Amino acid sequence: MTVATKIAALSQTERAKRAAKVAAEFADRVDSEARFPREGMDALKAERLMGIMIRPELGGEGATLTEVADICAILGQACAATAMTYAMHQIQIASLSGYAAGSAWHEAFLKKVCDEQLLIGSATSEAGIGGNLRNSLCAIEVEGGTARLTKDATVISYGADSDAIMVTSRRHADAAHSDQVATIFLKDQYTLEQTSVWDTLGMRGTCSDGYIFKGEAPEEQILPRPFAEIAAQSMLAVSHLLWGSLWYGIAADAVARAQSFVKTAARKSPGQVPPGALRLAEASSLLQLVKANVVAGLKQFEACKGDGDALNAMSFSVAMNNVKIGTSQTILTIINHCMLICGIAGYKNGTPYSLGRHLRDAHSAQLMISNDRILGNTSTMLLVNKQDTSLLG
Numbered sequence: 001m002t003v004a005t006k007i008a009a010l011s012q013t014e015r016a017k018r019a020a021k022v023a024a025e026f027a028d029r030v031d032s033e034a035r036f037p038r039e040g041m042d043a044l045k046a047e048r049l050m051g052i053m054i055r056p057e058l059g060g061e062g063a064t065l066t067e068v069a070d071i072c073a074i075l076g077q078a079c080a081a082t083a084m085t086y087a088m089h090q091i092q093i094a095s096l097s098g099y100a101a102g103s104a105w106h107e108a109f110l111k112k113v114c115d116e117q118l119l120i121g122s123a124t125s126e127a128g129i130g131g132n133l134r135n136s137l138c139a140i141e142v143e144g145g146t147a148r149l150t151k152d153a154t155v156i157s158y159g160a161d162s163d164a165i166m167v168t169s170r171r172h173a174d175a176a177h178s179d180q181v182a183t184i185f186l187k188d189q190y191t192l193e194q195t196s197v198w199d200t201l202g203m204r205g206t207c208s209d210g211y212i213f214k215g216e217a218p219e220e221q222i223l224p225r226p227f228a229e230i231a232a233q234s235m236l237a238v239s240h241l242l243w244g245s246l247w248y249g250i251a252a253d254a255v256a257r258a259q260s261f262v263k264t265a266a267r268k269s270p271g272q273v274p275p276g277a278l279r280l281a282e283a284s285s286l287l288q289l290v291k292a293n294v295v296a297g298l299k300q301f302e303a304c305k306g307d308g309d310a311l312n313a314m315s316f317s318v319a320m321n322n323v324k325i326g327t328s329q330t331i332l333t334i335i336n337h338c339m340l341i342c343g344i345a346g347y348k349n350g351t352p353y354s355l356g357r358h359l360r361d362a363h364s365a366q367l368m369i370s371n372d373r374i375l376g377n378t379s380t381m382l383l384v385n386k387q388d389t390s391l392l393g
Contacts, residue, residue, distance in 0.1 A: 007048050012063060015047035016071040020078035027079035028349075030205035031357050034198065036161045037205045040075070040082030041119065049086075051114035053093050058107060059114030065094065065238060065305075066298045069245035076249020077256070080361040081205025083246035085119075085158050087239075088206075092120040092166045094238045095182065099225040106223065109164075109184060120184075121162030123213055127152040131369060134231055135177040139170035140222065147183060147219045154196070155208040163187050167213060168227055180227035183217065190215035202360030233311040237301055239369070240324035244294045247365050251290060251331040254358045255283050258338035261345065261353045276341035283337040290330050297323035314385035321378045328365035335359050 007015065023040030030037045044050060053068055054060025068090050075083035093113070100106035112118060124133035138151040149169055156165065164186050171179045196210030223230065258280055265274035300319055304310035335358050339346045342353040349356055 007046075012049065012052060012061070012067055012071060013074070015049055016044075016074045019043035019047050019049065020074050020082075023075060023082040024078035027081070028357065030079060030081050031202075031361075032204075034200075034204040034207070036158055036207050037079055037082040037085060038161075040079050041085060041161075044075075044082070044086060045117035045119075048114075048117060050089065050117040050119065051093070051110070053090060054097055054110045054114055058111045060110070065241060065301060069242055069294065069298055072242050072245040073249040073252070076246035077253040078249075079205070080246065080250050080357070081203060083249060084203060084206050084243075087242040087246050088122060088157050089120050090242060091235060091238050092122055094234050095166070095230050096120075096184070096223070098234050099230045100223050103220070103224050105218070105220040106184070116163075118163035119158070119161065121156055121159050121165040123151060123153040123156045123159070123165055123167040123211075125154045125156075127154050129177070130154070132373070133168065133235075133369075134180070134228070136168055136170045136180050137177065139173045139175060140181060140183060141173065142219050142222075145219050146216060147222055148216045149183065149185075149213070150215075151213040152195070153213050154210045155198070156192070156211050156213065157206045157208040159192055159209060159211055160207065165190065165213070165215075167215065171226075178228065182223045182227045182230060183215070184221050184223070185215040185217050189217040201363060202357070203364045232317075233308065236369075237297075237311070237316070237320040240320045241294065241297050241301060243365070243368060244290075244297065244323050244327040247327050247331050247362065248287075248290050248294055250358050250362055251287055251334045254335045254338040254355055255280070255287050257346070257353045257355060258283060258341040261342045279337050279341050283334050283341070286330055286334045286337070290327050290334070293323055293326045293330075314381045315388050318378055318381055318385065319388070321374045324369070324374060325371055325378075328368075328371060331362045331365060332359075335362050 022043035023037060026039045052061040052063040055062050072083050072087045075086055096106055096110060125131050126137055128137045129135045140147050140149045149167060151167060164184055166182050166184055168180050168182050171181050191214050193212040194209055195212060198208045262274045262276050262280050297320060304316055310316060335355060339355050345351045345353040346355040
């Protein structure tokens with residue numbers, strides 16, 4: 001039995017917990033040094049978790065999005081940077097697996113991801129359009145079977161550490177800004193000229209520096225389906241659900257630290273209810289709301305998967321948007337409750353109850369695809385779409 005076979009024999013949850021243990025050990029250093037979470041990502045690769053969503057005939061395990069989301073939640077409790085890097089990678093995997101089927105090059109690439117445990121980055125943001133992934137200024141040029149692209153990417157998460165990058169662009173120089181394609185470029189097919197440094201409040205280890213991306217690759221590496229279809233039916237929903245899962249993980253770890261603090265206080269004063277106990281109960285209730293929000297979204301996504309009409313429905317988009325809005329807003333309230341429970345011990349760095357990293361990382365949640373942008377889109381849809389009020393889904 002090979003090492004890979006032995007590892008695959010363990011459950012995905014067991015493997016994720018082993019990787020999370022490694023990631024947790026280095027989480028504070030990753031944050032303080034604003035460096036790539038190499039140890040956590042190497043552990044995920046060693047556990048062969050990078051390609052689990054890819055179908056078995058290509059070397060994957062055919063994992064569901066719900067199973068991947070659970071891994072993101074586990075990682076979120078250990079190191080948010082590791083969790084976000086893993087989630088962003090899986091967002092690209094979902095797009096490739098579902099929207100490049102039948103393309104010989106892309107299927108061979110997916111097999112390579114499984115065999116070599118490659119990490120895929122994403123370049124959707126661009127100078128001039130900001131974080132609006134559904135518009136591009138740059139255009140891919142195809143000549144003689146070769147595709148060439150230059151993109152002023154304001155951020156490319158973990159770009160310097162990616163083994164390949166999926167880049168969006170206009171289909172050709174005369175195409176509308178929304179007429180986009182996505183192209184996979186391998187590491188030896190592009191150069192990155194750094195234009196900005198990722199020096200941020202939180203999520204510091206994602207190393208989302210800005211770059212001038214210049215790539216050249218065979219035309220066959222352009223995904224066969226329009227990016228509009230990929231974004232509407234996969235990328236946006238998968239992003240909201242996996243991000244929501246890891247944000248839940250951050251909040252869950254904060255609640256665990258607050259609970260530990262309250263238990264310690266209770267042991268010191270037997271027979272007395274610690275001051276933070278009621279606030280802990282409230283934080284626990286809010287955490288359950290976040291979990292229910294994410295779980296309901298995952299259930300709806302799994303039910304709609306493969307059904308283009310269902311995935312394109314306004315009701316589906318509204319539901320996925322609401323997962324993102326609700327989760328990103330509520331985790332801040334939860335972690336703030338936990339900070340009040342733990343007091344100075346939570347405010348200080350280097351204690352078992354430290355929550356500064358959690359709170360700073362959580363503040364990114366409302367900005368990753370701006371909540372204002374999402375609320376604007378949702379409000380437009382609600383002008384013509386009836387709100388779903390059924391508990392049966």
